[in-house]
Amino acid sequence: MSDVYIVGVGIHPFGRTEGRNGLQQGAFAVRRALEDVGLDWTDIQFGYGGSDSSGNADTIVNDLGLTGLQFINVSNGCATGGSALFGAYSAIKSGEFDIGVALGFDKHPRGAFNPDPSEWGLPAWYGETGLMLTTQFFAMKIQRYMEAHGISNETLGRVAVKAFENGAKTDHAWRRQPVALETVLESQMISDPLTKYMFCSPAEGGVALILASEKKAKELGRNQVRIKAACVRSRPPGSFEVFAPCLDIERGGSATSIASKAAYDMAGIGPEDIDIAQLQDTESGAEIMHMAENGFCADGEQEQWIAEGRTNLNGSLPVNTDGGCLACGEPIGASGLRQVYENVMQLRGEAGAHQVAGDLKTAYTHVYGAPGISAVTILER
Numbered sequence: 001m002s003d004v005y006i007v008g009v010g011i012h013p014f015g016r017t018e019g020r021n022g023l024q025q026g027a028f029a030v031r032r033a034l035e036d037v038g039l040d041w042t043d044i045q046f047g048y049g050g051s052d053s054s055g056n057a058d059t060i061v062n063d064l065g066l067t068g069l070q071f072i073n074v075s076n077g078c079a080t081g082g083s084a085l086f087g088a089y090s091a092i093k094s095g096e097f098d099i100g101v102a103l104g105f106d107k108h109p110r111g112a113f114n115p116d117p118s119e120w121g122l123p124a125w126y127g128e129t130g131l132m133l134t135t136q137f138f139a140m141k142i143q144r145y146m147e148a149h150g151i152s153n154e155t156l157g158r159v160a161v162k163a164f165e166n167g168a169k170t171d172h173a174w175r176r177q178p179v180a181l182e183t184v185l186e187s188q189m190i191s192d193p194l195t196k197y198m199f200c201s202p203a204e205g206g207v208a209l210i211l212a213s214e215k216k217a218k219e220l221g222r223n224q225v226r227i228k229a230a231c232v233r234s235r236p237p238g239s240f241e242v243f244a245p246c247l248d249i250e251r252g253g254s255a256t257s258i259a260s261k262a263a264y265d266m267a268g269i270g271p272e273d274i275d276i277a278q279l280q281d282t283e284s285g286a287e288i289m290h291m292a293e294n295g296f297c298a299d300g301e302q303e304q305w306i307a308e309g310r311t312n313l314n315g316s317l318p319v320n321t322d323g324g325c326l327a328c329g330e331p332i333g334a335s336g337l338r339q340v341y342e343n344v345m346q347l348r349g350e351a352g353a354h355q356v357a358g359d360l361k362t363a364y365t366h367v368y369g370a371p372g373i374s375a376v377t378i379l380e381r
Helices: 022-037 057-064 080-093 124-128 134-149 153-167 181-186 214-220 255-267 284-293 302-307 324-328 332-348
Strands: 004-015 046-050 070-073 099-107 189-191 204-213 226-234 276-279 362-369 373-380
Touching (some): 004 022, 022 057, 022 099, 022 332, 046 057, 046 080, 046 332, 057 070, 080 226, 080 332, 080 362, 134 189, 204 214, 255 373, 284 302, 284 362, 324 332, 332 362, 332 373
Parallel strands (some): 276 362
Antiparallel strands (some): 099 204
16 A cells, blocks of 8 residues: 655635635635646546535535546534545555545634534434533533643633734734733633633635655655554544533543544554644633643643643644634634644745744644544654
8 A cells, every 4th residue: 555645735824705705715725735736637636625614525626627536525523624634545545546635615604603403413402501502512621621630721821822822923824913811811701711712713714735645746756744644533432522412420532532542553653753733722621631632641731731831832742833723713624634734834844934943753633523523644754
């Protein structure tokens, strides 16, 4: 089986773009990726792509060109982008194809996501109590975690401060202004203990990644960034995930913890070998919990890690180097691919003002979606 490389990347800036719909933002990203590697759309053999609010991703061929390529639509909640990447990776790994694209885009309306309980196998009462509003769930989950592991409100705030500091240095980010810790902590309370600046917002954007076999990557002179692992896992027994109707007495692992372990096993490395990481940060608490679930520290150690700046750009493990979802927003179809785009740019040394210093070799991405789906990718230079 062939090794798989990321040979081209493209992004449409996240945020709000008047006059350009989600599909057009996706096409923009694909064209940027093609320009990056010096190929035409007619060179692409297949595509995997997803969108939550902007229609079927395969309709992008109307804009890019009707070449007859195989295209698979992907829908997997907030893990849509990571799942599209997994599909593209697997197609090339199998030897069936030499080159293809993983893409995602979205243009969400303003305001919170408003999912329907029936679409997630839940009774109407679950929505009537307000738990389909994910801000409520995430607040309840981090409350429990803070109590169990000694995480302070200030640590929640510091995660947001870091995000906006990184976003201010990132061209594709939406939130481009630093926010002081005091402002974060004293801003409007949305769902206790999470304030306005601790949540990401539904947003717009598009990302495209062009993947190739080792042979094709060498032909193109683009065999610098290799996919060491790509894994997607659903929730195990006893996990506590988005839209969970109850908390099991006998607790188990999580979709993230088993996806992370599978990725480390596939790559043949451990968390201590990772140079930078992009972790799902739907809100500040998610980044904190996911630091432990992905194996980077023990539960409760985040308090010291974040106080000491270990996850900052100049820290021992920079996390969410472009500002993550907090600074970029979350267009569901594109968000997981944005993380991989960011890691490719970091490994190439082309991230600009937010480039992490040093000789980066490995980069980790983790995306998480309802109702308990996680995708993890490890890249190597």
